[in-house]
Amino acid sequence: MYGRAMPVLDHGDPGDGPTLAPPLEPIAEPARPSAAEEARTLVAATNVATLASLTTAGDPWASMVTYGLLDGSPVLCVSHMAEHGRNLAADPRASLSIGTAEQPSDPLASARITLAGVMERPEGDRLDAARAAHLAGVPAASSYIDFSDFSLWVLRVARVRWVGGYGRMDSATAEDYAAADPDPVRPNAAEAVTHLNDDHADALLNMARALGGYSDATTAICTEADRYGLDLRVQTPRGMAYTRVGYAERIEEAGELRMATVELARRSALLLAEPTGS
């Protein structure tokens, strides 16, 4: 089971990239958010995307748009006087690229998604819901959403591609995407991750040794937290590696993170105290 959700390189020989130390024991619970959950989390974290539409010549046209969310479907408000508005009116095929709001020093290390499908003009009750959804995501739209040249468009998502950074990528079906929830932990995890690293380095090391598959770890740093567990970067005498420790149960609300990590710390300490180890 361990390795199932580990990073997979999407191309050949990684060349002079660092060699990672393999785990010595199975990773106890490596569950992590699915591509659909990652996509729903990312799309809920911002209101800016780049739209790819088709010109009348069938050429691809990239342009910035803002969006709100109707369930997981982006809702755009575009003018038919703008090129992308004319494009959608003539051919509703479209895709949206959405990235993390921060600009990291290495952009390719950051998460991003592509949602592809067909844009639909909502009508009736769905138009009212789409209007409210767009205004909730883009409050500034109140100054133009009722102009006669602006129209609302809802993306019917047919295909989802998630890239989590170097070598982490997966696709999701429309059904999986529609059924998934945004992660309640990820958007506000930075402070908790800093606290774990600053004040609980011993507990993180215990987790890596007892549950993360690295009984020879000498340090463990938490790099990310989500609703299923913690990502760890470990040092061992055999080199560095990435691993993961999973909570006893999936987190449903952000406030549960503290108890979940306390449980992880206790369980790890108990396992390491057993005469036979784990």
Place this chain on the structure above:
Amino acid sequence: MYGRAMPVLDHGDPGDGPTLAPPLEPIAEPARPSAAEEARTLVAATNVATLASLTTAGDPWASMVTYGLLDGSPVLCVSHMAEHGRNLAADPRASLSIGTAEQPSDPLASARITLAGVMERPEGDRLDAARAAHLAGVPAASSYIDFSDFSLWVLRVARVRWVGGYGRMDSATAEDYAAADPDPVRPNAAEAVTHLNDDHADALLNMARALGGYSDATTAICTEADRYGLDLRVQTPRGMAYTRVGYAERIEEAGELRMATVELARRSALLLAEPTGS
């Protein structure tokens, strides 16, 4: 001549938007960067874009890419194992959307461009130049640029669309784009603009009154500086307005900004001291 380069609304009745006070006199020198110059400035300010390419079904596909610049042409390095790499190999039509690096509270108020054309695989000396250009723009690419599945692509720009914010937009030809330079002032203007507003409010007001067409201005705030002049937001008893004052000569290096604004302040004070005014 005044009004030539002023904002033009791209759609009908602005509804409840603010009514702007018209200038009382001609604006002395309203020259501002062309759409081609704005585009060259924006493309030089970051290394992240969204690519629109075509799937084998002819659908538009939006995906994040990084780029370097060969003159003004973006140079991409993409894997043919990635969807956009396969797309370009099958159909090289492409466009790139590039925005300002900062995420403002209202994204549609920020500048962005679309560059559209055809992606070309460089060869010979041009391949060497493209490789160096990509590495200069994306240093992290050194870890994968020589993988066998990665290829360099240079966008032959055929069409440029610039949007400067609400109601400010224009197109540029490929020739104008190729001939234009990035603005030497804009990228580092924030500090100078703050200094002008903090320490030279009287001089800015003189400029608005003597050169900017608003002899009844009561305050003037600088909102942006570029190689041609200063953008001003003025208050008058008739309401607020936007105007512009131009330097005596186009700035060629960032260091010339201070002398150019000193000249503007002196010229304005002299004009206002004349018995007949200007």
